Amino acid sequence: MIDNSTVDGVADIMKARLKAVLSDPERAHTATTVIVPSLTVHPDELRKFPGAIHFEQRLLFELSRLTVPEARVVYVTSRQIDPDILAYTLDAIPGLSGMDLTDRLHMLDCDDDTPRPLTEKVLQNPELIERIRQALPDHDAAYLVTYNSTSAERDLAHRLGIPLYSCDPDLQKIGNKSRGRQLFRSTGVATPSGFEDLHSEEALVSALAALKQADPGLRRAVIKLNESFAGAGNAVFTFSSSEAPDSPDLISRKLRHEVQPPGDDWSGFVQKLTVMGGIVEEYLSTEGLQSPSAQLLIHPTGTVHVISTHDQILGGADDQTFVGCSFPAHESYRQRVQEAALTIGRELADHGVIGHLSIDFLADTLNPDAAVTALEINLRRGGATAPFHFINTVVAGVHDDVSGAYQGRDGLPRAYVASDRIHVPDLVGTTVKELVSATINAGLHYDPDTQTGTLLFALGALAEFGKYGLVAIGRSPQEARDFYDRTLATVQECALGNLVVRSS
Known part of the structure; x- marks a missing residue:
């Protein structure tokens, strides 16, 4: 780990370098982007998402930077990305076809698929760190991009000698x-009624009792761990009466016997609460x-x-x-x-x-x-980051900062519906080429002429877990929804009926 006495000084230098690069349009476009898409979260939270290692592919949209001839990308993963997934992604990016990317795209991996954060694996691999450094022609025009930011990501940036373009871990x-x-x-800005900085089961009981006392008609409340993500650390508590507050003893019993934290039991949830803290707030649903x-x-x-x-x-x-x-x-x-x-x-x-x-x-x-x-x-970058950047890459239109709408190159609006965690168990064993063929044969795959249709992504977990992601793009929200629903139905039909044309 980096000596704490040096962190502030190094951080100031790195921030100045990052600001200098990104404030100069030419340098920003031609810089080297080092992408380490690590989900650096509590191991128990990571285990709630089977195939989470494949979330490392959610930042593949960053390869669109390569459309600038002088730009470079170094993309690091736990294990090698399927060449078919990489080829599909590059083919989807307008302007990359025919480009020689030999010296500008470096795909590196740890050859390690253990359920640990990617950044931890990289830090324990000096040879890989040196390979990343060797891929940087100019350390003063390079920066590190990550999924989220912890002291591990900061340590990696310092080891590489480049700034981290993410929230300072001390500010997380x-x-x-x-x-x-x-x-x-x-x-x-309005926020639900509730209480924060809770670090024990007793504190939860008191907060829930106080919340119900303030609003006797309240039916449900949400308990959230401070540092969970994607709702994996949320649990819903239901009060027994809509007319009178529950007693602390009753609340305590209901917490232990009725609340079901996702992917956890109550004792494990309380242990995490003790360490990271949490909140209780009213559950709003109308x-x-x-x-x-x-x-x-x-x-x-x-x-x-x-x-x-x-x-x-x-x-x-x-x-x-x-x-x-x-x-x-x-x-x-x-x-x-x-x-x-x-x-x-x-x-x-x-x-x-x-x-x-x-x-x-x-x-x-x-x-x-x-x-x-x-x-x-x-x-951090979340589940909605990749879909927007994918549409921005392939449609190459304009987002209106005032209206919040997106306009394609044809002057017409664009909308999309997306998910990166569609799960169809019957797809286990399916290849990327087979899934792409299914959408093409059904006339659903993205058409660059109309700038509508379906793009597939997050495909790493397809063969092993039957999971995939898609972005369905239309000229209206309804057309996007139609593409999305039709793609889901087509893939389901192919999975159940084995209608996918097997690649030779």
Whole structure:
């Protein structure tokens, strides 16, 4: 590990170098991007996602940087990416066809598929670190891109001698569930009633009792671990009565015997709560309530941009798990989501946060004048990052920062529906070529002439787990949804009926 006494000085130098590169358009376009897409999270959280190692392919859209002839990309994974997946991705990026990428694209791997964060594997592999360094022609014009940012990613950036283009690990707590609620209140953005900084089962009981005391009609509450992601650390508590508060003893018994944390038992959940802390807040659920999210990019200069808004597609128990998204967010609240996200983003920028992040909200389609409610901050690239960048790469249109809409090169709007975790067990053993052939034969695959259709991604878990991802692009939300639904049906039919034409 890096000596703490040197961290601040090195960090200042690295931030200055990153700002210098990204503030110069020519250097920014021709820089070398080192991509280490590690899910550096608690091992127990990682185990909740079978095939999570293949999430390392979610940043393959970054290969679009290679359309600039002088740009370089170094992409590191736990194990080698299937050549067919790499070829499919490169073929989908306009302008890369026929380019000689021999000296500009370096695909490196650890040859290690153990269930550990990728960054940890790289740090323990001096030979691989040296290979990455050798692929950098100019260390002053290179930077590291990661999925999320912890002390491990900072250590790796220091070992490579390049800046980390992500939130400083020392600032990560600003984005956890407790600090997020505090920040929402300080900026005047609405957030659900609740309590934060809870570190024990006793604290949970007291918070739940107080929440019910304040609102006797409350039926449910949500418990969230501070540092969970994709809803994997959320658990829903149901009160026994809508007329009177439950006693602390009853709440305690119900927590132990009725609450089912996803992928965990109650004792394990409490252990994590003790370490990382958590929150309790009212569970809001009414007709017309949706969960939109905004993606932001905070430049090292402090400028805040809304990259996109979308409506989250949620699943799992009590709709607490992120499954996918649809772009753009509903027009009835889209601009209010953007405004609230910018307010929060500017506050984060004032604290020194940089890089990609997203902010989740609740909004009411039946009450367009109601304020949006902020739920949480995610200081990382998330499940909606890749879909937007894929459409931005293949359509190469323009996102309107005011309306939040996206316009294709033909001047018409574009929308999409996406998921990176579609699971069809009968697809186990299916190859990438077979899945692509199924969408092409059905007339659903993306057509560069119409700039509509389906793109496949997150394909690494296909053969082993029967999991895949897709982005369905249309000229309207309905057309995008039709492409999405038809692709799901086609793939399901092929899986069940073995109709996929086997590649020779």
